Amino acid sequence: MSAMxxxxxxxxxxxxxxxxxxxxxxxxxxxxxxxxxxxxxxxPSxPSxPSxSAGDDEAGTVARDTFLAMRPLRDETxxxxxxxxxxxxxxxxxxxxxxxxxxxxxxxxxxxxxxTR
Numbered sequence: 001m002s003a004m005x006x007x008x009x010x011x012x013x014x015x016x017x018x019x020x021x022x023x024x025x026x027x028x029x030x031x032x033x034x035x036x037x038x039x040x041x042x043x044p045s046x047p048s049x050p051s052x053s054a055g056d057d058e059a060g061t062v063a064r065d066t067f068l069a070m071r072p073l074r075d076e077t078x079x080x081x082x083x084x085x086x087x088x089x090x091x092x093x094x095x096x097x098x099x100x101x102x103x104x105x106x107x108x109x110x111x112x113x114x115x116t117r
Contacts, residue, residue: 022072027112029069030103034117036062063092078102
């Protein structure tokens with residue numbers, strides 16, 4: 001019986017390690033998106049010149065990376081009945097500052113507050 005519970009324990013430990021790594025990756029991607037978004041907002045480029053959209057392109061690329069990192073965690077709750085997926089989409093796609101606050105708090109609760117801005 002001891003061998004069986006050790007096997008489960010080991011499996012549970014690996015699952016927890018994987019979950020922690022996924023959360024860390026998500027929070028790192030979220031922080032990268034925040035940095036790219038903020039840089040695009042302060043970019044003095046000419047909005048009428050399509051060649052000056054590098055900041056927006058970078059923010060879009062990093063946003064996609066954030067969505068990909070969120071996928072395995074999408075059903076985790078972030079408060080008020082919202083899932084991580086719903087809050088991430090609202091924050092990244094719709095500039096919802098309340099949703100962004102929720103996902104930053106989520107990262108803080110997971111111990112990765114230093115990865116977000």
